[in-house]
Amino acid sequence: MAGVAPNSAPAGRLGIVAGSGKLPLYLAEAARAAGEDPFIFRLKNEADGLFDGYDNTVLGVGDLKGLAHNLAGHGITRIVMSGAVKRRPPFGDIRPNLRSLMKLPSAVRTLLSGGDDAVLRMVIALLEAQGCTVLGAHEILPGLLATVGPLGTAAPSVEDQRDIARAADAAEALGRLDVGQGAVSVGGRIVALEGVEGTDAMLGRVAALRAEGRISARRKGVLVKLCKPQQDLRVDLPTIGVSTVENAIAAGLAGIAVEAGRALVVEREAMISAANNAGLFVVGIERNGESGA
Incomplete structure (x- = not known):
């Protein structure tokens, strides 16, 4: 499967937010083949256990504070979201950090009443608020x-x-x-x-x-x-x-x-x-x- 160009020079480490299914693993393999060292965020109660040999951590769907800590600690500046997510996080599971607090009221409204597309756009906005560039799976693995x-x-x-x-x-x-x-x-x-x-x-x-x-x-x-x-x-x-x-x-x-x-x-x-x-x-x-x- 074709992936990103091996001679590209990405800025910062790539993070892969992994839901269920095999797509996150395919992306991790393509990124590694292109010379990347991807870090995997395995979403709690969603991601499959497919990431032996990769740096990874379990992350709650609404744990923005934990996400920000790992982004800074591992030098991650680019994120790709992949795999299925069957559950929206309960309000009590949302752990904001300072960068996300300003967006929290609108994020909660979207979480409670928005459709899937609206929720995903809200997630992109929250990730960008952490200083990340959000990529599409097709940008990592266009052969899919x-x-x-x-x-x-x-x-x-x-x-x-x-x-x-x-x-x-x-x-x-x-x-x-x-x-x-x-x-x-x-x-x-x-x-x-x-x-x-x-x-x-x-x-x-x-x-x-x-x-x-x-x-x-x-x-x-x-x-x-x-x-x-x-x-x-x-x-x-x-x-x-x-x-x-x-x-x-x-x-x-x-x-x-x-x-x-x-x-x-x-x-x-x-x-x-x-x-x-x-x-x-x-x-x-x-x-x-x-x-x-």
Whole structure:
């Protein structure tokens, strides 16, 4: 996988804020291959134990004081946020430092009532208040970005193309509301929208509806994941991997479409192999919903 240029001369150490999943580890490996010595902030009750051999510490999601202490102690001036975070920190878990106190009232309001995108933008602002530059995962590992067209051997049919267009419209509308990034269309009918439960749980709902006979057994359907229109590309890009393919297969779908250049594909080889074995297509689409097939 392509990463940052080995001959680049970064200013200050790179910190990786790690939620769950393998993406933080991929970023750490790419950074190390490029000559960096990344420091890993493993989010408490979120990050997987994948960081043997890396300098790391466990950090509460709202522990800004602990974050600032580690930033200064390890010379960290750049931060990349990666991996899933399932829980928002309770108010009592927020530990501000002096640099974040001025932003705390608005941060608490966002935490209590804002959507995920609003919360993530607030987190970026708090990190920048500590003097850090916030980078996107795609800036560290651009090879993870989806490309236009089929990623495997299968390609969408004409009917699948209609489902892609329909689900893309729904996903874009959902994103404008700062609710989720994904939608499923079966036979031109929107049968599921992604909420706080995430993509895999949404696909589990589709599988259950299919088993109950509430979704046509004759039509397969498509999952589409798009960036929210207002989304900051440095955080929470739509992501698919092996589990997405496995759950799409269980839901009886024909395929998956993601936004080319604005979505991440993790475990690419294993994911494509699983999709090919099942005859399921995975395709990168342009923002206007036109497939690259």
